[in-house]
Amino acid sequence: MSEAGIQIGVARTRSGAIAGPQRTAAPVVDEAAVHSALTEVMDPELPMLSVVDLGIIHRVDVGPASGNGLIRVEILPTFVGCPALELIKSSIAERLGAFGRPVEVSATFEVPWTSERISPAGRAALLAAGIAPPGAGAAGSIPGGLIDLEPRVPCPHCGSRRTTLENLFGPTQCRTIRYCADCRQPFESIKSV
Amino acid sequence: MTATAAPPATALAELLRSMADDEFVIGFSDSEWTGIAPLLEEDVAMSSLAQDELGHAAALYGLLGELTGTDPDALAYDREPPEYRHCRLLDHGRGDWAMTIARRFLYDTADVIRLEALAEGSWAPLADLVGKLVREERYHRMHAGAWLDRLARSEGEPRDRLLAALIVLAPDAATVFTPIEGEAELVAAHVMDAPMTELEGRWRASIAPVFGDLDLPMPPPATDPERGRLNHGADFDWLWGEFTSIRRADPGATW
Numbered sequence: 001m002s003e004a005g006i007q008i009g010v011a012r013t014r015s016g017a018i019a020g021p022q023r024t025a026a027p028v029v030d031e032a033a034v035h036s037a038l039t040e041v042m043d044p045e046l047p048m049l050s051v052v053d054l055g056i057i058h059r060v061d062v063g064p065a066s067g068n069g070l071i072r073v074e075i076l077p078t079f080v081g082c083p084a085l086e087l088i089k090s091s092i093a094e095r096l097g098a099f100g101r102p103v104e105v106s107a108t109f110e111v112p113w114t115s116e117r118i119s120p121a122g123r124a125a126l127l128a129a130g131i132a133p134p135g136a137g138a139a140g141s142i143p144g145g146l147i148d149l150e151p152r153v154p155c156p157h158c159g160s161r162r163t164t165l166e167n168l169f170g171p172t173q174c175r176t177i178r179y180c181a182d183c184r185q186p187f188e189s190i191k192s193v
Numbered sequence: 194m195t196a197t198a199a200p201p202a203t204a205l206a207e208l209l210r211s212m213a214d215d216e217f218v219i220g221f222s223d224s225e226w227t228g229i230a231p232l233l234e235e236d237v238a239m240s241s242l243a244q245d246e247l248g249h250a251a252a253l254y255g256l257l258g259e260l261t262g263t264d265p266d267a268l269a270y271d272r273e274p275p276e277y278r279h280c281r282l283l284d285h286g287r288g289d290w291a292m293t294i295a296r297r298f299l300y301d302t303a304d305v306i307r308l309e310a311l312a313e314g315s316w317a318p319l320a321d322l323v324g325k326l327v328r329e330e331r332y333h334r335m336h337a338g339a340w341l342d343r344l345a346r347s348e349g350e351p352r353d354r355l356l357a358a359l360i361v362l363a364p365d366a367a368t369v370f371t372p373i374e375g376e377a378e379l380v381a382a383h384v385m386d387a388p389m390t391e392l393e394g395r396w397r398a399s400i401a402p403v404f405g406d407l408d409l410p411m412p413p414p415a416t417d418p419e420r421g422r423l424n425h426g427a428d429f430d431w432l433w434g435e436f437t438s439i440r441r442a443d444p445g446a447t448w
Contacts, residue, residue, distance in 0.1 A: 080325055081248010109252075109321040112328060167234045168336050169241035173248075173329075177234070193328040 029099045034060050034071060041095050044084045045172050048125040051088060054078070055117025058108060071096055073105045076113035079173040079193075115174075115192050132156045132178070132189035153189050155180035163187075200316045200382040204375025206260055207278070208384070209319070210268075211373060211422055212307070213253035214279035217269060218429070219300055220246030221436050225287045238336060239293075245329055252326075256318055266447065270440040274433045278422045280368035281415075285361060286428040291344055291354035295362050297337040299412065303369035305330055306396040315383040338403070345407035356409070363412035367393050368421030 038057060039050045051057060056075045063069035073092055077085050089105040096103045115134035118126070123133035132153050152161040160182035167177040175188045224243035230236040254265035282300060287293060308327045314320040344355040370393035379385050387395075397411070404411050415421050439446055 077325075079245070079248065079329060080252050080322070081245055083244070083248075109325050111321075112325045114328070167238055168332050169238040171237070173241060173244060177237070191332065 029062055029071070029101060031060050031062055033099070034062055034073070034096060037095050037098070038073075038092065041088075041091050044087050044091070045174075046126070046129075046131070048129045049118070049122050051075070051092065053119045053122030053125065055119060055122070056088070056113055058110065068101055071099060071101050071103045073103070074108050074110075075105065076109070076111065076117075077107050078113050080109075082173060113193075115190055118190070126190065127156050130156050130187060131175070132187060134190040134192045153178055155183060155185065156187055156189075157185050158183040200384045201375055201378040202260060204373060204378045205316065205319075205384060206257060207373045207375060208379060209253055209257040209260065211278045211280070211371075213250050213257060213268070214277050214422075215283060215300070215304070215369070216246045216253060217250035218277070218279040218283045218432065219296075220244075220250060221432060222283065222287055222296075223293070226293065231290050242297075242333055242336070245333070249326055249329075252322055256322065259318075266440075270437050274425055274430055275423075277425060277429070277433070279425075279429075280365070280371060281421050281424070282362060282365040282368050284365070284425050284429050286431070288358065288361075289354060291351070292358040292362065294337060294340040294344060295355060295358040297333070298341045299362060299366040300369065301330065301334045301337045302400050303366070303396050305334055306392050306399060307369065310386045310392050310395075311384070314385060319384065341403070342407065345409055359409065359412075363410070364416060365421075366412040367396075367415040367418065370396065371415070371418060371421030 035052065035057075038060075039052045041051045043049045043051060043054050046054065056078060057073065058076045059072070059074040061070075061072040063071075073096070075088065075092070085107060089107070092105045093103045096105075118133060126133045132155070135153050153163055154161050155163050155178075158180060160180055162181040163178050164181065165176065166179050166186065169175075170177045170188055174191055174193075176191055177186060178189050179186050220243045223239050223246065226239040227236060227243070230239050250269065251265065254268045257263070257268060258265040282296065282303075285292065285296065305327070308323050308330060311319060311323045312327060314323070341355070344351040346352070370389040372389045373379065376385075376388055380388055401411065403409075439448070
């Protein structure tokens with residue numbers, strides 16, 4: 001690391017903020033920078049998942065890169081009545097507020113959020129936390145059609161497929177409760193919607 | 194989607210109000226089971242169902258509020274009992290578990306048919322929302338269907354109670370499809386794909402195999418079908434007293 005690099009690092013630590021007085025160029029606010037910032041905003045009910053991994057970011061509009069205009073973010077609610085929605089919106093607004101521009105976060109049903117939108121990294125994070133990621137149960141099926149009541153969702157603890165559905169509903173709107181007959185553990189799985 | 198003229202606002206408001214009130218009232222009825230359901234798992238399930246339905250009601254009141262310039266909370270909490278437009282099927286008190294399952298099955302199967310008739314509609318705000326609601330409602334339909342099956346196939350008290358519940362509720366089941374004032378304009382504007390009487394036919398066709406399989410009597414036609422969303426009784430007055438108690442004690446309260 002260069003001498004200058006160390007100095008900047010120290011200055012940042014002391015000031016407690018990234019935007020220190022040493023900065024000469026204004027930060028670039030483009031879509032990539034906003035997306036990167038959004039990967040730091042975690043879902044309050046599934047705190048191992050960022051809003052990006054959860055797949056709820058529908059549209060980001062930063063306007064002209066040189067401008068000081070509004071940053072607009074549209075998100076897709078996972079469930080219509082999700083009680084965490086307001087908290088998610090304010091968390092996003094707070095994080096993006098660091099760009100020094102006005103931020104507007106709104107929810108839309110323009111396209112439905114589906115469980116297929118959870119990223120591969122998000123699925124891995126769910127599994128690591130003991131929550132079975134959504135299966136292919138609803139994939140390709142008719143939106144209104146019934147899905148298999150007891151798809152063999154693999155146990156997130158031992159991988160066994162000898163699991164049963166205990167409850168279609170769970171501790172949050174997006175989860176069901178299942179049981180593994182091999183490791184004898186109850187576990188939660190994300191609903192396929 | 195092809196551009197169409199703005200849908201008739203008065204009829205659209207009537208449709209939204211009926212759907213929102215249905216979801217709101219069944220949501221509050223279901224929440225009555227929180228803490229006292231027959232199984233712990235059903236405590237969780239009914240509470241989550243109630244949360245879903247109240248969320249659906251909030252979204253529908255939101256659309257109605259935008260259309261009419263009214264505060265959604267005021268729509269939900271500040272009306273007098275006769276101003277609610279939920280169907281008479283949802284007017285009966287909670288009753289026992291069989292009553293709840295029978296009501297849920299009759300309502301959920303009808304709601305799915307109604308949503309499907311709106312899913313491709315020309316008014317995007319409603320069609321978009323319905324696209325999402327349909328995906329959630331199928332879990333409700335699966336839950337009610339599994340319990341209906343379980344009660345109907347258990348000879349003795351479970352089946353007897355289910356049959357008794359159906360005697361009370363089935364005559365009101367078709368009130369979900371009470372014609373909406375101005376409905377013909379909604380069909381002409383392609384907001385919904387058919388009039389309510391046709392949707393009732395689709396619903397009957399959809400439940401006939403289940404009722405046949407379980408040897409349950411099919412719901413009779415609604416009595417006084419034109420007034421299926423009016424004349425709410427004492428059970429609704431009681432529920433209204435419960436869900437408005439905080440707003441009446443502290444007008445304008447939010448939480």
